[in-house]
Amino acid sequence: MKASEKNICQSCGMPMKNMTDFGTDSDGSINTEYCHYCYEEGEFTDKGISLEEKMAKNMNIAIKMGMSEVDAAKLASRTLPALRRWRKSNKAKQAEK
Numbered sequence: 001m002k003a004s005e006k007n008i009c010q011s012c013g014m015p016m017k018n019m020t021d022f023g024t025d026s027d028g029s030i031n032t033e034y035c036h037y038c039y040e041e042g043e044f045t046d047k048g049i050s051l052e053e054k055m056a057k058n059m060n061i062a063i064k065m066g067m068s069e070v071d072a073a074k075l076a077s078r079t080l081p082a083l084r085r086w087r088k089s090n091k092a093k094q095a096e097k
């Protein structure tokens, strides 16, 4: 794996630069798709959370880091729905229409 490659968590959008940023699979190996906050030992740490809940969670983190509420909301709504973890539920919603 190239360290220069831009990896972002496919659950929360966090940039992952170090090996310790990555999540782990059930066998203890590194999972390069998700960060360690979201994914540990083969399972999401916040399993069952909805996209909306995850966006709210992300917003709170961004606000704590000094981002304005408006910017945090924009960032979350732009980033999260495009990530792999959430794309399936988007499709399901579109199919209902």
Ligand SMILES: [Zn+2]
Pocket (backbone or CB within 6 Å): 009, 010, 011, 012, 013, 014, 034, 035, 036, 037, 038, 039
């Ligand atoms: Zn994550």
